[in-house]
Amino acid sequence: MRQIKFRADQSTVSLQTDTRLLDALLAHQVPVKMVCGGRGLCATCHVYVTAGEASLTPASQREQLALSVLTGAQSNSRLSCQARVIGDGVEVALPDGMYVESFTELESLIGQRTSMPILHPVTGETLVEANKIIIRSSIMQLKDVDFSIGDVGTSRA
Numbered sequence: 001m002r003q004i005k006f007r008a009d010q011s012t013v014s015l016q017t018d019t020r021l022l023d024a025l026l027a028h029q030v031p032v033k034m035v036c037g038g039r040g041l042c043a044t045c046h047v048y049v050t051a052g053e054a055s056l057t058p059a060s061q062r063e064q065l066a067l068s069v070l071t072g073a074q075s076n077s078r079l080s081c082q083a084r085v086i087g088d089g090v091e092v093a094l095p096d097g098m099y100v101e102s103f104t105e106l107e108s109l110i111g112q113r114t115s116m117p118i119l120h121p122v123t124g125e126t127l128v129e130a131n132k133i134i135i136r137s138s139i140m141q142l143k144d145v146d147f148s149i150g151d152v153g154t155s156r157a
């Protein structure tokens with residue numbers, strides 16, 4: 001058994017060796033998504049490993065490539081769907097923000113004040129800054145943003 005700790009609330013969770021980090025987060029109801037189905041193609045499972053990086057399997061070239069185009073990625077970034085826990089002492093923190101999966105989901109937030117940045121699900125780019133009231137006229141400029149997996153960097157507004 002291994003343990004990982006979440007920086008947000010300092011809670012820990014036990015898991016079997018070689019468990020995907022993403023699975024441990026989801027089992028602990030940490031608000032991560034897996035828009036690409038765990039294929040290493042999106043930003044929604046992005047985490048910062050704040051301790052115990054050596055207790056995770058190394059990042060593959062594919063993961064490194066995905067992280068290289070991810071807004072907000074740092075040297076301690078990992079895609080949690082690609083990292084398996086093989087040792088103790090792993091601590092993770094989530095990027096500040098909420099991922100939306102489509103323009104329709106963004107529209108559903110009209111009239112609400114964002115408590116955190118609203119992020120693109122593939123690139124991690126900030127679509128709406130924190131503490132803004134989402135109004136239709138301000139998000140219409142995002143109508144042509146491409147939310148699809150696999151088309152990173154194309155058809156962007």
Ligand code: FES
Pocket residue numbers: 033034035036037038039040041042043044045046079080081082
């Ligand atoms: S779920 Fe998409 S990269 Fe991990």
